[in-house]
Amino acid sequence: MRPTPKKRTLPFTKEAIALIIPAVPDSESDSDSYLEEGTESDEDDEEQSLLAIQDIVISIGGNPVSQYGLPTPTVDEERINREYASEINYNPVELTEILQSGFANLTEEQRQTYDRVCCSVDNASGEILFLDAPGGTGYGTYPIQEDGKIILVQNLYCSVTSQHDLISSVYGDFADVGNQTGSSLCKRAILTPRNDQAAAINFKILTHVSGNSVQYTSINTVIEEEDATHYPVEFLESLNTPGLSAHKIVLKIGVPIILLRNLCPSKLCNVTRLKITNLQQNIIEAEILTGCGVGDVMFIPRIPLIPNNFTFSFKRVQFPVSLCYAMTINKAQGQTLSVAGVDLTTDCFSHGQLYVALSRVNNPNNLFVYIPTGSTYNIVYTEALS
Numbered sequence: 001m002r003p004t005p006k007k008r009t010l011p012f013t014k015e016a017i018a019l020i021i022p023a024v025p026d027s028e029s030d031s032d033s034y035l036e037e038g039t040e041s042d043e044d045d046e047e048q049s050l051l052a053i054q055d056i057v058i059s060i061g062g063n064p065v066s067q068y069g070l071p072t073p074t075v076d077e078e079r080i081n082r083e084y085a086s087e088i089n090y091n092p093v094e095l096t097e098i099l100q101s102g103f104a105n106l107t108e109e110q111r112q113t114y115d116r117v118c119c120s121v122d123n124a125s126g127e128i129l130f131l132d133a134p135g136g137t138g139y140g141t142y143p144i145q146e147d148g149k150i151i152l153v154q155n156l157y158c159s160v161t162s163q164h165d166l167i168s169s170v171y172g173d174f175a176d177v178g179n180q181t182g183s184s185l186c187k188r189a190i191l192t193p194r195n196d197q198a199a200a201i202n203f204k205i206l207t208h209v210s211g212n213s214v215q216y217t218s219i220n221t222v223i224e225e226e227d228a229t230h231y232p233v234e235f236l237e238s239l240n241t242p243g244l245s246a247h248k249i250v251l252k253i254g255v256p257i258i259l260l261r262n263l264c265p266s267k268l269c270n271v272t273r274l275k276i277t278n279l280q281q282n283i284i285e286a287e288i289l290t291g292c293g294v295g296d297v298m299f300i301p302r303i304p305l306i307p308n309n310f311t312f313s314f315k316r317v318q319f320p321v322s323l324c325y326a327m328t329i330n331k332a333q334g335q336t337l338s339v340a341g342v343d344l345t346t347d348c349f350s351h352g353q354l355y356v357a358l359s360r361v362n363n364p365n366n367l368f369v370y371i372p373t374g375s376t377y378n379i380v381y382t383e384a385l386s
Contacts, residue, residue, distance in 0.1 A: 047073050064308040088381075149347075149375035157358065157367040163343060166190060167205060169368040170341040171325065178209035178254055182275045185256045186289035187338035190326040191357045193348045195242055201326035201343065203250075211252045214279045216302075218247045218318035227312050236314050242328070244307045245318040251276060257286060258324035258331065261303065267293030271331050273324055274298070284319055290335075329357045337361050344371040354378045 050073035054065045066072045106114060119125070160166045170188050171177045180188075192198045206213070220236035222228050237247040243260055251257070259272045267288060274286035277297060284300040305316045324331075329348070332340075333356050340360045348354045354376065361367050 066313070067306060067308075148377060149373075150378050151375045152358075152369065152371065156364050157342075157369045158365060160341075160368050160370050163201065163204075163345070163370055166341045166343060166368055166370040167201065167325075170339050171205070174205075174208040177205055177325075178211065178252075182287055182289050185275060186273055186294075188340070189324065189332060189335075189337055189360075190341040190343060191329045191332050191360070192326055192343045193329055193346050193350075193353060193357075195240070195328055197343055197346055198326040198328055199246070199322075202323035205325045206250065206252065206255065206323060209252050209255060211254065213250050213252050216249045216251070216319055218245065218249075218316045220247070220314060220316050223306070223313035223315060227314075231312060231314065236316070239307075239310070239314075241307050241309055242330075244305055244316065245320055245322065247316070247318070249319060249321065251279060251284070251323070253277065253279060256289065256324050257284075257321040258327060259300075259321055261305070261320035263300065263303075263320070264298075267291060267296060268298055268300070271335075274300075274321075284321065329353050332356065332360055335360060337366075339366045339368075341368040342370070344369060344376045347377040348379055349377075351379050351381045 050065060050071065053070070054073060064072065103111075103114075158169070160169055167177075167190065168174065170190055171180065190198075190201055192201065218237070220233055220239075222231055222236070240246060245260055253276050255276055257274050257276060259268060259270055259274070262269050269291060272291050272293075273289045275289055276284060276286045278285035282302060286298060286300060288294055288296050288298060300319060300321060302317050302319050305318060305320060306313060307316075326343070329342075330350070330353070337360045340357075342357045344357075348357070355378075358367065358369075
């Protein structure tokens with residue numbers, strides 16, 4: 001007999017719990033009208049509540065509400081982009097009060113920058129300004145071409161002519177890539193808009209790292225037994241999606257990896273970077289390079305991973321890591337690097353992606369950009385700036 005799975009609890013906030021509790025009538029007369037209301041409104045409220053709860057649950061654990069015994073909400077119309085929703089989720093009154101109280105304290109340089117930002121937004125002139133702050137690179141303007149792409153200003157980065165040059169500029173000669181120390185690896189990275197770009201660069205670098213490689217293969221199964229005939233194992237193994245470990249992971253001792261899941265809130269969190277010190281059959285031993293546990297050696301096990309962006313549910317048992325000589329721009333958000341490379345072979349496709357990529361270092365001489373066409377798209381939701 002199969003053991004009964006343990007019931008899981010969710011760290012719901014008070015706001016999330018309040019969403020699923022209907023308003024209680026204040027009086028008996030109110031109660032009559034309350035009961036006379038149609039069920040369509042109640043169903044809509046339930047759907048909106050489930051959608052709101054699912055957003056919270058996914059942001060915490062990465063799994064949909066169906067994994068915790070709740071019904072799956074149906075979506076009849078296109079959901080708003082979460083990044084866009086986050087950008088426009090502000091209180092104009094509070095921002096006005098902050099502006100009124102803080103404007104007088106601006107320095108002359110800060111006020112000039114503020115005026116320039118406001119002018120750019122009011123006139124829709126298409127400027128991109130980089131503020132000189134932690135993780136910033138100064139500021140400048142970018143002319144816009146007829147096709148909507150922008151030409152990057154040369155004095156804000158160092159241009160390279162090939163992907164090979166990009167790798168060499170960030171990590172040095174290919175022969176020495178495998179000899180990088182942990183303190184050096186944690187301050188360097190190549191950033192790409194897409195996962196497949198990052199994977200290709202990582203594989204290219206890995207082939208030049210000395211030592212024996214170890215390949216880890218995942219185990220894939222569908223959650224619902226009736227789906228087994230529709231989705232064979234070979235198909236499940238071919239699936240790849242952001243945040244999900246690859247079916248085959250090839251690693252070597254000494255290479256940097258990045259976590260794709262939260263394993264230990266204090267030290268092993270999503271996007272934590274580590275350097276491999278030993279490779280066992282079912283355990284990866286690695287030294288933490290970033291975060292509060294820098295220098296600590298940790299053990300990373302295989303874990304079940306259940307993606308939530310497919311029309312069916314399946315489970316992949318694999319190490320929640322990937323190589324990180326190169327990583328996606330989204331994973332680099334919030335990080336400050338000493339040396340960064342940006343591969344714009346494929347254009348950015350998400351709001352603010354280009355800004356994040358170009359603002360990871362504080363010295364333009366340490367920012368290397370490979371942009372074959374000389375121009376790229378800068379995706380900005382203008383509604384978020386109005």
